[in-house]
Amino acid sequence: MPAMPPVLPHPAAAVPTEPADGTPAFSPLYQQIKGLLTRELQAGVWKPGEAIPSELELASRFKVSQGTVRKAIDELAAENLLVRRQGKGTFVATHAEQQVQYRFLRLMPDDGVPRDMARRLVDCQRLRAPAPVARALDCRSGDAVIQMRRLLLAGGRPVVFDEIWLPGNLFKGLTAERLAEYKGPMYGMFEAEFGVRMIRAEEKIRAVSADASSAQMLSLPVGSPLLSVERLSFTYGDRPVELRRGLYNTEQHFYRNELN
Amino acid sequence: MPAMPPVLPHPAAAVPTEPADGTPAFSPLYQQIKGLLTRELQAGVWKPGEAIPSELELASRFKVSQGTVRKAIDELAAENLLVRRQGKGTFVATHAEQQVQYRFLRLMPDDGVPRDMARRLVDCQRLRAPAPVARALDCRSGDAVIQMRRLLLAGGRPVVFDEIWLPGNLFKGLTAERLAEYKGPMYGMFEAEFGVRMIRAEEKIRAVSADASSAQMLSLPVGSPLLSVERLSFTYGDRPVELRRGLYNTEQHFYRNELN
DNA sequence: AAGTGGTCTAGACCACCTG
DNA sequence: AGGTGGTCTAGACCACTTA
Numbered sequence: 082m083p084a085m086p087p088v089l090p091h092p093a094a095a096v097p098t099e100p101a102d103g104t105p106a107f108s109p110l111y112q113q114i115k116g117l118l119t120r121e122l123q124a125g126v127w128k129p130g131e132a133i134p135s136e137l138e139l140a141s142r143f144k145v146s147q148g149t150v151r152k153a154i155d156e157l158a159a160e161n162l163l164v165r166r167q168g169k170g171t172f173v174a175t176h177a178e179q180q181v182q183y184r185f186l187r188l189m190p191d192d193g194v195p196r197d198m199a200r201r202l203v204d205c206q207r208l209r210a211p212a213p214v215a216r217a218l219d220c221r222s223g224d225a226v227i228q229m230r231r232l233l234l235a236g237g238r239p240v241v242f243d244e245i246w247l248p249g250n251l252f253k254g255l256t257a258e259r260l261a262e263y264k265g266p267m268y269g270m271f272e273a274e275f276g277v278r279m280i281r282a283e284e285k286i287r288a289v290s291a292d293a294s295s296a297q298m299l300s301l302p303v304g305s306p307l308l309s310v311e312r313l314s315f316t317y318g319d320r321p322v323e324l325r326r327g328l329y330n331t332e333q334h335f336y337r338n339e340l341n
Numbered sequence: 342m343p344a345m346p347p348v349l350p351h352p353a354a355a356v357p358t359e360p361a362d363g364t365p366a367f368s369p370l371y372q373q374i375k376g377l378l379t380r381e382l383q384a385g386v387w388k389p390g391e392a393i394p395s396e397l398e399l400a401s402r403f404k405v406s407q408g409t410v411r412k413a414i415d416e417l418a419a420e421n422l423l424v425r426r427q428g429k430g431t432f433v434a435t436h437a438e439q440q441v442q443y444r445f446l447r448l449m450p451d452d453g454v455p456r457d458m459a460r461r462l463v464d465c466q467r468l469r470a471p472a473p474v475a476r477a478l479d480c481r482s483g484d485a486v487i488q489m490r491r492l493l494l495a496g497g498r499p500v501v502f503d504e505i506w507l508p509g510n511l512f513k514g515l516t517a518e519r520l521a522e523y524k525g526p527m528y529g530m531f532e533a534e535f536g537v538r539m540i541r542a543e544e545k546i547r548a549v550s551a552d553a554s555s556a557q558m559l560s561l562p563v564g565s566p567l568l569s570v571e572r573l574s575f576t577y578g579d580r581p582v583e584l585r586r587g588l589y590n591t592e593q594h595f596y597r598n599e600l601n
Numbered sequence: 602a603a604g605t606g607g608t609c610t611a612g613a614c615c616a617c618c619t620g
Numbered sequence: 621a622g623g624t625g626g627t628c629t630a631g632a633c634c635a636c637t638t639a
Contacts, residue, residue: 103521107613107615107616109626109627109628109629110628111627111628115485126583132605135604135605135606136605136606137604137605145628145629146628146630146631147629147630148627148628148630149627149628151607152608152627154463154606157516160601162480162601163623165605165606165607165635166604166605166606166636166637167603167605167607167636168604168605168606168607168635168636168637168638169604169606169636169637169638170604170605170606171605171606184600185600187598187600225438231490233632252622265453265593271595272621280601281599281600281601282599282600282601283598283599284597284598284599284600285566285595285597285598285599286546286568286591286595286596286598287591287594287595288548288549288566288567288568288569288589289548289566289591291564304564306548306549306550306566306567307548307566308546308547308548308568309548312600319630322578329548329629331546331547331549335545335546336545336546336547337543337544337545337546338447338539338543338545338546339421339541339544340444340447340542340544340572341421341541341542367634367635369607369608369609369634370609371608371609392624395623395624396625397623397624397625405609405610406610406611406612407610407611408608408609408610409608409609409610409613409625411625411626412608412609414625424624425624425625426617426618426624426625427616427617427618427624427625427626428616428617428618428619428623428624428625428626429617429624429625430617430623430624430625431624431625443612444607472615576635
């Protein structure tokens with residue numbers, strides 16, 4: 082190609098390294114675009130499952146080249162915030178249409194074939210946050226929270242006993258009835274009914290002995306070894322919005338993990 | 342920029358969809374480059390920790406543009422086969438220089454500060470592969486394998502009891518002495534001494550009760566709940582090259598995992 | 602046929618590291 | 621100063637989907 086005069090430095094581009102600054106301070110254009118898109122996602126401009134504007138459209142809107150918005154979208158797709166579908170568009174990720182299994186549940190039956198599990202709600206109540214729960218959810222001890230307990234069953238037998246804590250202010254009106262009537266993944270309901278989207282989670286896994294109540298819930302002898310899975314889930318901006326403690330009976334299931 | 346005549350279709354490029362074929366069959370150029378690089382990595386053309394040729398160099402060698410090489414390297418870096426370092430080059434990933442911790446060990450002390458752990462070899466012997474081990478390592482039952490058992494200690498107290506199985510043909514000459522004298526991560530030794538590089542691994546996690554021998558090893562009462570972590574590690578080409586079963590005392594440690 | 606994501610190029614320039 | 625990875629552009633063309 083023939084030589085061209087230097088590309089005129091893009092207005093928003095550059096953002097040259099701010100010299101007299103304590104921190105790194107340098108944000109490439111595509112990172113800024115990514116930030117803009119993230120904010121629009123967070124604001125709910127596009128609902129889960131919906132398509133966002135095309136790359137060309139976004140490029141002209143932000144006055145950058147397609148390649149630059151592409152790179153921004155690439156990263157958001159890698160973080161599972163967006164899903165690309167060739168020929169169709171780019172869509173806001175959702176927990177609602179996970180055909181196979183719950184996206185965050187790593188439990189697999191020993192034979193490796195993922196079957197779907199039945200849910201049984203044990204109870205669901207509003208109460209004041211105990212100190213450790215408040216600490217995890219980054220709210221004040223004593224604030225209103227929702228506590229929910231439930232079972233997951235495989236082939237009619239209980240395998241997981243979950244205790245779930247949610248901040249009360251985000252889940253106003255969440256009751257046992259609404260939980261019972263909703264079909265599909267619970268995180269799908271959180272998106273659709275409460276506008277709370279789980280982006281990522283951290284889990285702490287331990288082996289523990291079944292106490293009296295969990296043993297009864299899981300129809301196991303007291304003292305049986307159980308997998309304790311403590312999960313803290315985050316929405317946009319790394320805000321913690323769910324604390325969950327699951328007790329897994331791993332006699333016929335295992336927790337699958339990939340390392341790389 | 343002025344319009345140019347259509348870019349002449351790149352020789353290796355295109356690889357048009359083979360119509361009368363049963364499988365998808367279409368490989369973009371950068372995927373082919375990625376394949377070539379992977380084969381060279383596998384062949385040991387560049388040793389772990391060494392730099393590979395620069396992007397420009399590779400581009401001219403493969404007769405493609407820098408961007409195409411770049412995309413190939415991007416994927417290899419995402420798979421942790423390569424490590425990019427701005428201004429310096431792109432390097433073959435290695436387990437040897439993990440300053441923080443073992444790359445595959447997800448165990449964390451409760452306070453969250455990763456301290457490094459001491460190793461204590463229990464025994465190491467050559468023997469014939471039991472059926473389940475042979476199945477996992479994809480060799481014949483009865484083939485020579487190396488079995489190794491060891492402890493990891495935190496603050497002088499045993500926390501992990503590992504039983505490790507390696508295919509005998511790949512690890513000729515691995516003895517207790519050589520293990521004992523080697524400093525640094527074991528996977529680093531596997532790279533340097535045996536040319537076997539662990540790329541990724543799958544883990545199956547369960548809760549179990551300590552039996553007599555594991556209880557003794559970990560200085561715990563028989564029946565204590567333990568985390569059982571069964572790991573199958575793979576080299577290039579998804580060849581399984583290590584089977585490992587770890588029993589973790591999770592009283593003061595937990596297995597950390599991230600979901601997204 | 603039109604629209605969307607996906608690939609590829611050639612070239613310019615920037616940020617970072619090392620002589 | 622020179623090399624390496626990192627960003628950005630403009631434009632062409634390909635693959636996939638839908639109408």
